[in-house]
Amino acid sequence: MNADSPEVMPQSLGSRWIETFDPDGISIQTASGFVVFQDDRHYLVSNKHVLGGLTHDNAYTPKFGRRLPASAAVWFPSAQDPTVGVRKRIELLQPGAARWLKHPWTPCDIAAVELPQWDDVAMIDTHIGETWVFGSRPRVEPGQDVFVIGFPLNRNGGTETLGIWTRASLANEPAFNIDELPRILIDSATIDGLSGSPVFAHWKRGENIPIIGGGAIGVLEHTSAFLGIYSGRIDERSNLGYVWRPNLISEILQHRAVFDPVGDLLG
Structure with a gap:
């Protein structure tokens, strides 16, 4: 971002705009996500019902039925100016399997897919760890x-x-x-x-x-x-x-358990 660009909150730039498509290239839905960096890899994180078309307990989503996403188009910040978008296509399926990661033991509506490195994209990561303020942790309360x-x-x-x-x-x-x-x-x-x-x-x-x-x-x-x-x-x-x-996100990225359509969906 150049010196003349307006000041932008980092959190505003941290969310990713997603559109998913079925194997025939027909749009399924638009949704949101964000990028997390862990163990020297970048991941796109969103819901399982977005990237995988399944509920947290592996049922087909009522809204989209058996239209499982095959790919996603995602807007990323440009390396030259993060307020300018670069649209990238991400494959969510591979022959006989999915590409997205699930939680290895907890049923949850979270999925992640590893991202390649693009020269024209700025990977703006979301910090998912604990926040510390002068050695103390903030307290969040009901109604806040x-x-x-x-x-x-x-x-x-x-x-x-x-x-x-x-x-x-x-x-x-x-x-x-x-x-x-x-x-x-x-x-x-x-x-x-x-x-x-x-x-x-x-x-x-x-x-x-x-x-x-x-x-x-x-x-x-x-x-x-x-x-x-x-x-x-x-x-x-x-x-x-x-x-x-x-913590569910960190565990997904640590264990890198790929969703198995046979074992997880049909088993």
Whole structure:
């Protein structure tokens, strides 16, 4: 980005705009995702129902039936100017198998696919580890504002690489899981296209950040804490939505378990 470019929040540039296609090249859906760097590899991370067309427990998604994605077109930031998009095609299937990674033991709506290195693309990574502020960890609480950053209804935040910030509130005590699965709830009027979006707690310059263990710390810069990956509402009648926990992403990338259509879907 040159000196004359407007200042852009890193989180705005961190979300990726995704469109998936079936084997015949017909569009299935648009959604969101983000890039994670781990063990010297870059991965595109999104939902399993986006990259694989399956629910967290490997059922066909009701909305798309048996139309499993074969490829995805993804907008990445240009290496010259990250606010300018470069569209890349990513194969999601290979002969007799998938290319995307699943969690090896926990049923969750997260998938990842390894990315090649492109000279014309800037890989803007999302930090999925814990956030520390002067040696302390921020505390997030029910009712606190959080943000789902992605591409609702196939719209962007000004260019193909700028996500839209959708405000939400944390809807449960974050130390506790929902339905005995590693996920939390947010309350927001989220809509199609936000599946796979990163979710952040965010504090502005000058705000006091509550700290685990008590007290608060004032910060001079914008500070964000990654809370997980959004995967959709619990029910069409509700504004409550699921956010899967960050450790699941790290475990997927560490174990690199490729989805097996025979063993996982038909077995």
